[in-house]
């Protein structure tokens with residue numbers, strides 16, 4: 001039995017029974033899982049949380065699947081690293097990086113798909129399909145393999161090689177599409193019903209967000225139940241940000257934190273910045289971003305289903321939406337690596353570039369407590385890093401290093 005009491009439409013408020021296969025509401029709105037938090041708060045105390053496992057399942061009482069259904073590869077409970085040199089470099093005295101690259105399949109996507117696949121097991125779903133810009137596909141393929149489910153994956157043709165190889169190795173059925181994630185989504189929506197696939201697209205099913213929200217529970221616990229002043233989150237579909245915002249509201253109802261919220265900063269790439277554009281134009285929703293392009297594959301989402309929820313969270317928090325260029329991301333990625341030993345995904349590095357802009361604009365102060373989410377590992381992005389550190393195929397000496405031939 002699902003631990004959620006019901007599912008609620010985020011647009012029209014219609015309620016649906018928990019413990020059933022569910023995609024979107026009739027009105028097209030994403031469904032969110034709700035719990036009886038009044039009951040839970042008396043049975044599960046904040047001080048008991050550290051007794052739980054060293055994974056996101058330490059928050060199992062506010063996650064939907066029953067314990068027997070859980071499919072886990074050890075996702076979550078990632079390190080929150082206080083920076084030693086990077087903060088001084090950008091002018092932030094209290095700066096942390098939440099390193100999601102440490103997750104199974106090397107991105108935070110593991111959290112969402114561990115939860116969603118667990119619910120598929122609970123509900124008896126056998127075949128799952130996903131459109132993905134890369135990392136969601138890797139995570140789906142891994143968890144489907146772990147659960148013994150069939151997975152069908154649709155990715156842009158130019159998806160990072162690492163994602164393609166992982167999916168194949170995990171035994172997924174992979175189709176490359178000459179288009180963007182939005183085109184992949186259309187194919188899944190058209191073919192899914194005929195093929196008997198369950199569509200596990202972001203927010204088209206209600207449980208990936210539940211896994212992702214644990215990033216919000218964790219940052220609170222790791223900071224002694226005191227939220228930071230600002231959280232930077234690289235935004236594609238935006239579900240990580242929406243999930244954390246949901247987690248903060250739940251934790252307040254549980255009596256674990258007060259009403260103070262961090263400024264939520266949504267970070268996008270200049271080549272694909274629909275949320276930033278809507279934020280600047282004061283629109284409640286974004287418009288399809290034409291010709292989306294960026295090295296940060298996870299940010300190449302030209303139109304997000306949950307855009308209105310991202311914009312609501314950002315605005316209610318007094319935060320901002322900021323775009324940075326691919327060059328700024330890669331510069332920042334190399335700074336994170338050389339200053340801190342963190343080999344970040346370009347998406348995560350984008351947060352450093354955005355932080356610089358908001359310190360300069362005055363929205364943030366040097367003394368603010370700031371957490372950046374590095375959503376994935378740089379190991380997934382040899383193509384992006386190679387543009388900075390080229391090496392010829394013949395192994396000739398390059399201008400940065402050198403080649404020595406042993407005698």
Ligand SMILES: *Cc1c(COP(=O)(O)O)cnc(C)c1O
Nearest residue numbers: 135236237238239240298375376
């Ligand atoms: C998917 C992804 C993102 C975007 O996440 P959303 O929650 O969909 O906005 C950011 N970074 C990486 C590395 C990703 O894989």
